[in-house]
Amino acid sequence: MSAADKISNAAEKAAGAGKETVGKVTGDKETQAEGMMQKKKAEAKQAGEKTKDAAKDITD
Numbered sequence: 001m002s003a004a005d006k007i008s009n010a011a012e013k014a015a016g017a018g019k020e021t022v023g024k025v026t027g028d029k030e031t032q033a034e035g036m037m038q039k040k041k042a043e044a045k046q047a048g049e050k051t052k053d054a055a056k057d058i059t060d
Helices: 005-024 029-059
Strands: none
Touching: 005 029
8 A cells, every 4th residue: 555545545534533523513413424434435445455465465
């Protein structure tokens, strides 16, 4: 995973966490759910990149 990908995923995860928190604080369930989904999407993308990196290390 490139440094740019790591930064992008971390930023996406942080943005999702922030949106989720705003939703919790304001009682806005829709915003909270959107934030949770954004955060989970970034986590899944990061896991996929780690898997690709591990597979590449094995084949090298």
